[in-house]
Amino acid sequence: MQHTIRQQDNLLAAAGFRGGSTTTGRTQNVKTLQAVVGVAVDGIWGPLTSAAVTELSANGWRVAANFRLQEFQCRCGGKYRDCQGIRVTPALIVLVQTIRAKYYPKGLVLLSAYRCPGHNRAVGGASASQHMYGTAADMTGRLTIAEAKACGARGIGYGRHSARVNHVDTRAVPATFVDGL
Numbered sequence: 001m002q003h004t005i006r007q008q009d010n011l012l013a014a015a016g017f018r019g020g021s022t023t024t025g026r027t028q029n030v031k032t033l034q035a036v037v038g039v040a041v042d043g044i045w046g047p048l049t050s051a052a053v054t055e056l057s058a059n060g061w062r063v064a065a066n067f068r069l070q071e072f073q074c075r076c077g078g079k080y081r082d083c084q085g086i087r088v089t090p091a092l093i094v095l096v097q098t099i100r101a102k103y104y105p106k107g108l109v110l111l112s113a114y115r116c117p118g119h120n121r122a123v124g125g126a127s128a129s130q131h132m133y134g135t136a137a138d139m140t141g142r143l144t145i146a147e148a149k150a151c152g153a154r155g156i157g158y159g160r161h162s163a164r165v166n167h168v169d170t171r172a173v174p175a176t177f178v179d180g181l
């Protein structure tokens with residue numbers, strides 16, 4: 001089974017991707033989706049990608065026990081031309097699911113995961129913010145720094161006054177930093 005280009009575009013849109021009008025944007029989106037479904041990440045939508053995406057779609061775009069792909073979508077609402085809609089890495093999905101399962105059985109809301117460059121600027125994000133690469137999430141939840149580390153968070157942002165964690169990411173070199181109040 002192999003989707004036509006039109007079917008691929010419809011599936012990308014249904015998944016929550018945007019910005020597929022440029023070749024680089026579209027290729028990035030296909031790569032993001034391929035990584036999430038666990039097929040070779042080459043940006044070329046072949047039969048294996050078709051099969052895996054069909055299954056994910058039929059599953060309501062559920063990428064982990066308690067998260068759907070759309071929960072990682074940029075909150076700009078499509079305001080910026082270069083917004084990809086979604087960028088997320090499997091490692092981030094594992095991280096937030098681990099936090100959810102271990103500490104928030106009743107629910108964990110992602111307040112901000114992927115941010116396109118325009119939205120990242122608009123919300124005052126760091127110029128090289130992990131959010132732009134799909135490797136970070138801000139969330140409801142009041143983890144301690146030790147708890148976030150125990151869940152595998154590599155970058156940990158915490159409130160200046162609360163000392164509770166509101167940002168986690170999967171950066172290579174661990175860092176703990178003040179992020180908001």
Ligand SMILES: [Zn+2]
Nearest residue numbers: 074076083116
């Ligand atoms: Zn955006």
